[in-house]
Amino acid sequence: MDETDKKILNLIQTGFPVAARPYAEIGEKTGLSEQEAFGRVKAMFDSGVIRRIGASFDSRGLGWTSTLCAMNTAPERIGEVAAIISEYPGVTHNYQRNHAMNLWFTLIAPDQEAVDRTLAEIEARAKSGKAHNLPMKRKFKIKVDFKFKEEDE
Amino acid sequence: MKKEITPEDARIMAELQRSLPMSLRPYKDIADKLGLTEDYVIQKTREYGEKKYYRRFGATLRHQKAGFKANGMGVWSVPDEADRQRLGEALAAYPEVSHAYERPSFEGWPFHLFTMIHGQTEEEVRAVAAKMARDTGIREYDVLFSTREFKKTSMQYFDHWPAAETAEQGEARR
Structure with missing residues (x-):
């Protein structure tokens, strides 16, 4: 894992873009192309560094x-x-x-x-x-x- | 109060609580699966965030845990209701404490305040609890450690009965 990977992780841990082309946005913020950003995230997902990308629902927020x-x-x-x-x-x-x-x-x-x-x-x-x-x-x-x-x- | 969640919301949120499809257009993949448009799924996903249905939308990493190996549930008896706010705040102030709550007591359970205390070893956690007791003057307390884990998972809000229930509510509204 290099500095760029760490930068991506910091970014997408706080908030993964909710947009049609999320990896274009990630790339823009980390100086990569959409394909490169996607490739890096996919590699970290496949290797298990990233366990999951999704919503952490909140029982109180849902009123439960x-x-x-x-x-x-x-x-x-x-x-x-x-x-x-x-x-x-x-x-x-x-x-x-x-x-x-x-x-x-x-x-x-x-x-x-x-x-x-x-x-x-x-x-x-x-x-x-x-x-x-x-x-x-x-x-x-x-x-x-x-x-x-x-x-x- | 339980929020108004339509069966459609439940279907979308069920997808969002899994891991997003690993593709360049993950929201389009979800939309295709559910028979919705990409724009609509994106709009709803943003809306759930604005409504605080989820705390965070992002990547969860493996090995996020810091080096805490032992954690104990400290339970504290504070019979006088008037003392609980002050003592609850005092117990919460320790850096080793992550959570501090008041909960009801009942016959056979004389404890009112609960604190999760973290440390490297059980001895360390017990020593912190002893110090907390000395500092606050609380005489009756205990530290409970988990000795066996039967289940530890994150809540699957929309895959099981809550989803079924929202569907029923949807039926009832029609």
């Missing part, structure tokens, strides 16, 4: 509800219960943690009603007690440029 949930599950059943929870597409993170409250998952749903319905269904299917809903009440900090590993609620 996201929450953190916790369950106190018998340790010998945790794999089974976690598998049920992980089936739901709105569950994006699901971890065992070292506490009596041992199963933690995030849930994204179109509205509160869907959250309640999903948790009730999980409780009924898992038969492992209550799925506690812990929605954010107050936000003190979200450090967006922090490259954290989990819990992107």
Whole structure:
């Protein structure tokens, strides 16, 4: 990866052009032809440096509800219960943690009603007690440029 | 409030949350696939950004993670509601903390404030939490580490039931 590649990456990480010929725009800003800019991006995509080019949708922006949930599950059943929870597409993170409250998952749903319905269904299917809903009440900090590993609620 | 998203919006956004086709005219490829015009797809894509449906439209790189190897969920008991704003801000001020929230407590769970704490090792994270406890005077706290990952993915907003639901809403409107 040379300086030009880095320049392209900086540019398209912040914003990939939403225009008919995006690579002509990228080329213009980096001193390349449209073909050269495309060739470089394609090479970085093929080699895996670029994982994806697209939209990062935002649950809040879409008006959806996201929450953190916790369950106190018998340790010998945790794999089974976690598998049920992980089936739901709105569950994006699901971890065992070292506490009596041992199963933690995030849930994204179109509205509160869907959250309640999903948790009730999980409780009924898992038969492992209550799925506690812990929605954010107050936000003190979200450090967006922090490259954290989990819990992107 | 859930935003008005038409079945057509859901189809376009489903494409935008995948990776763009690797071609000189990616929006034309999407338009052709969906039976729309290139101009229309571009216009809608811009519109979703203006409406803040997405945070960012761009490239995601592999290995974006910095060198943090351990992260713990610090949970803090602050029974007096009146203290939570001040203590929440105090905990959030540590550079090792990426997220700080208040969440509800319940019987058997006496904690009110949550902080994600990052470090090189679990010991380091625990040491930061101990310092946070000393500095703030919070006596009851714990640090939870993940010991097993069952699922970690990014939300596929429009491929599953939300898309089906928007389609139903579209039906209901007709």
